Amino acid sequence: NAGVTQTPKFRILKIGQSMTLQCTQDMNHNYMYWYRQDPGMGLKLIYYSVGAGITDKGEVPNGYNVSRSTTEDFPLRLELAAPSQTSVYFCASSYPGQGSYQPQHFGDGTRLSIL
């Protein structure tokens, strides 16, 4: 069982470039989440999805877009990369049912640097 798989693991972007961070899970989880983690800060929720075709903003959505066309995949798009988006990005998933009663399963993260 692969769990939650994120690609790439590392990436360096130039300011203004765009890219998509991939996230896929094979646990048939309905709920998926994108977080960013900055030094000294907790995980901050960027976007989340409760099922295919449904997405919603988290605490820090500006500068990002998401889509959820299948249960398995939840890509995160950066359209115009800015230095403030340098961070480690984590994707997570969980079973549905009574909101946040279910533990989240995390991918290994994508370390992104914008120069």
Place this chain on the structure above:
Amino acid sequence: ILNVEQSPQSLHVQEGDSTNFTCSFPSSNFYALHWYRWETAKSPEALFVMTLNGDEKKKGRISATLNTKEGYSYLYIKGSQPEDSATYLCAWSFLNTDKLIFGTGTRLQVFP
């Protein structure tokens, strides 16, 4: 402001010591409290999800308690081992949301 505070920020203990740390969260509109263990260069792994006031959960040498009325949870590690070295995160959710608010974590280092 919806804030989750964890203390201490970091902790160094000797192998065999027992230790505990605190997660504080808003007591109103409580829904669930999660604890995660996050080893360096790995991803966070769920330890406990707690939902009821007075809940106590245990997994091996690690246990947690929950007080929703006063807004805190304690995580205890009995007889710490070097493999317990990790950052321990707590996360809180409110009302009937699907979102978690994470604290910044307590970083535990256990020296042999």
